[in-house]
Amino acid sequence: MGYFLKFNRQKKQKKKPMSKLYKSIFNVNGCSVVKQEQTDTTVTITVRLTKGNASRCGCCGRKGKLYDNGREQRVWRTLDLGTKMGFIRMDTYRVKCKKCGVKTVKVPWASHRSGFTDAFEQQVAWAVCSMSKKAVAKQLRIAWNTVGEIADRVWDRLDTRPIKAGCIFRRIGIDETSYKKGHKYITVVVDHDRRCVIWVHEGYGKEVLDLFMRELSEEQRKGVELVTCDGAKWIRSSIEEFLPNAERCVDSFHVVQWATEALDKVRVEAWKEARKENRNQKRGRGRPTKDSVPKDRTAEGIKNSRYALGKAPENLNESQQRKIELIASRYPRLYRAYQLKEELRIILKMGYDDARENLDRWLWRASHSRIGSVKDLYAKIKRNYDGILNTIRLGVSNARIEATNNKIKLLIRTAYGFRNMNNMLSLIMLSCSYVDVKIAYEWESESRESSSKAA
Ligand SMILES: [Zn+2]
Known part of the structure; x- marks a missing residue:
């Protein structure tokens, strides 16, 4: 009895009261806070993974075996605390996974290979849909070209591809839109019923559109009832080849x-x-006189x-x-x-x-x-x-897709151009497609709900 009492008292003394607070502020799970430190501009917590999360594979999330204790220290940027930047620090090591081989251990707060937490990336993705990249970079204190990379990663995570899920698109619209002052083109496919973009690709022409058609299943192709487009020949020939039941509508x-x-x-x-x-009208030299015929302005x-x-x-x-x-x-x-x-x-x-x-x-x-x-x-x-x-x-119109094209052009302009094509396409899909990009706090409360449901 005496032994147990003593044990409990020791445990109580060990417990750090701030640890719980920091965990909840930083919103991290599956770890314990070992240390916290701050400077004038940053707050950093050092964490250690708890036993259940200590040996998961960074790629697929399955449990593996510890491979080494490499002790490479990594730091993840997370959402700001007041005016200070938040960082999470951890000594990482590698895990041997049956499926993926030797990989860095998975951390619950961030994606594999990302230096930012998921909540932070969510915030960036939400902001870049409505602000210029420059403004996002300034507000969240990250590099300008990181913004595009993050948009790309978030899109990869969110992508739930209705095309692969076998949704039937009854009425679609196809169009190409230009950017870089008409030097480059992208092809956009929208769904009129769901009112969103379902597919974008660089370039235009039959080869590009055929890629979309090949992604569709046989059933999906038969399900397309009408296609709105302009009079382009490449769209017409692609429709004739792939969509047997579709009626082509040339938009007014x-x-x-x-x-x-x-x-x-x-x-x-x-x-x-x-x-x-x-020009052929002859004019005399010098100032015209009062009674001369006035110049024709037609x-x-x-x-x-x-x-x-x-x-x-x-x-x-x-x-x-x-x-x-x-x-x-x-x-x-x-x-x-x-x-x-x-x-x-x-x-x-x-x-x-x-x-x-x-x-x-x-x-x-x-x-x-x-x-x-x-x-x-x-x-x-x-x-x-x-x-x-x-x-x-x-009684259909291509107004939806023209409006989307305008939105896309505006998006490219407010983002001040892109160096990486994939980043641009991801941004287009993030803001014009079927996904709903949540701001960090909405996203967090949602993930909390889903994890409590799962438990
Ligand atoms: Zn794995």
């Missing part, structure tokens, strides 16, 4: 875009003509009319309306092209039967317009005739 956004581009070509031609005329009017021509007529302001009137009186060819663009825009908003009838009539008019760029537009629309009517009949 793109159709209007084609029309606007064709109209702009006509405008540039008209502007060049007007400028030529202006060329400038046309040059600056791009926005007026692109806008819907009901949204024009007064000066824009004057420009259109000027064009109507002086440049009938340009005005004709403008009218054709507007008619096309209205047709795309009609019901199926009306749209079909009016589109046929529009095609006839465009083919007889005797304007080169409008004839090109005619050919393009004729090629995509079924796709355009499918879109109207099924």
